[in-house]
Amino acid sequence: MSLAGQAALVTGGGSGIGEGIAKRLGRDGAAVLVADINAEAAERVAAEIAAAGGTAVPCRTDVTDEASVDAAVAEAERRLGRLRIAVCNAGITDRVPVLEMSLSAFERVLRVNLIGCFLTARAAGRAMAKAPGEGGRIVTISSVSGQFGGTGRAAYGASKGGIEMLTRVLAVELAPHGILVNGVAPGPTQVARTAHGPRQRAAFLDRMAVKRYGTPEDVGAAVAFLCSGDNAFIAGQILNVDGGFASSGVMYD
Ligand code: NAD
Numbered sequence: 001m002s003l004a005g006q007a008a009l010v011t012g013g014g015s016g017i018g019e020g021i022a023k024r025l026g027r028d029g030a031a032v033l034v035a036d037i038n039a040e041a042a043e044r045v046a047a048e049i050a051a052a053g054g055t056a057v058p059c060r061t062d063v064t065d066e067a068s069v070d071a072a073v074a075e076a077e078r079r080l081g082r083l084r085i086a087v088c089n090a091g092i093t094d095r096v097p098v099l100e101m102s103l104s105a106f107e108r109v110l111r112v113n114l115i116g117c118f119l120t121a122r123a124a125g126r127a128m129a130k131a132p133g134e135g136g137r138i139v140t141i142s143s144v145s146g147q148f149g150g151t152g153r154a155a156y157g158a159s160k161g162g163i164e165m166l167t168r169v170l171a172v173e174l175a176p177h178g179i180l181v182n183g184v185a186p187g188p189t190q191v192a193r194t195a196h197g198p199r200q201r202a203a204f205l206d207r208m209a210v211k212r213y214g215t216p217e218d219v220g221a222a223v224a225f226l227c228s229g230d231n232a233f234i235a236g237q238i239l240n241v242d243g244g245f246a247s248s249g250v251m252y253d
Contacts, residue, residue, distance in 0.1 A: 002228045004029035007080035009072060011063050011120050012090030014041025016191035017141065020216020021087050021223045026054035028224050030085060033076040035061035037090070055080070063090045063116030073123040082131055085227045086124030088117040088163075089141040095152035106155045113159035114166070121170055121181070129177040136179040137227040140167045141219070144187045144242050160185075164238050171236030180235045182226045187242025189214040209244025 008025045012018035014036030026032045026049035034049070034056055036042040042058035049056035057079045061072040076083050091113045096105060121138050128136030145153050146160025167183040174181050188196070188204045190213040196204070205211055222241045225231060240246045 006030045006084040008085035009033045010087045011035045017216045018089040020220040024220030031055040031080040035059045035072045069119040083127045088120040098154045109155035114162040132178040138181045140183040142185045168236045183238040185240045187245035
């Protein structure tokens with residue numbers, strides 16, 4: 001129970017990778033605010049954490065809305081105690097060629113992924129900085145799509161690349177407040193909404209040294225480590241949880 005009693009907030013905690021992160025933090029003893037725009041999903045995950053013996057509270061939160069994010073942090077502190085951990089995970093995806101992309105579609109992805117990450121990290125950082133002696137941990141969730149060009153990934157890739165630079169700047173600015181900020185970049189990860197066809201799946205697996213898709217539990221384990229006392233000196237890093245995807249070049253038989 002390395003996170004025993006620590007209040008944690010996970011955005012997008014109602015499904016997929018965020019659910020895996022929330023459940024892992026809950027299992028490690030953290031008291032988790034499951035913040036998601038889908039209130040029912042947040043309630044289900046919080047109930048499942050509680051049923052497993054943990055502590056969790058659901059909170060309908062829209063990361064694109066400054067007031068909603070600030071309210072989620074306040075709710076976490078009111079219900080669970082001083083915020084020690086925040087995971088900026090909520091995100092949406094798309095795959096649209098640039099020449100066909102509307103301004104509103106591009107802005108929507110940037111708004112949820114990048115601005116949502118900024119608003120969450122800022123609100124959490126402000127709360128944590130009030131008690132610098134106690135320390136804090138913020139983890140952002142980017143993607144290997146923030147590191148490699150991929151067709152149709154203009155908005156999504158730009159949002160994730162932006163998150164990685166935001167993470168480095170946050171790390172530098174918040175370390176003096178006792179807050180360690182790092183990022184996790186998942187590779188292809190199997191979640192309920194994953195709908196890759198056989199060609200795409202084979203292409204991804206070809207690049208992955210570990211020949212399987214990642215799981216929300218794989219990402220949750222990495223986040224739990226970065227938030228634990230075992231991490232006292234890592235700041236501003238992006239940890240790829242991608243089965244070697246980002247390290248592979250041309251594959252030879
Ligand atoms: P998902 O769709 O299963 O989960 C995303 C969650 O975010 C949902 O519960 C959704 O309701 C919530 N959400 C969406 N908009 C929101 C908003 N405005 N405010 C609050 N919550 C909102 O997707 P996922 O695959 O679990 O993605 C989680 C994160 O992991 C995203 O940032 C995504 O970019 C990243 N990621 C996923 C993969 C993958 O292969 N699944 C790979 C790399 C990175």
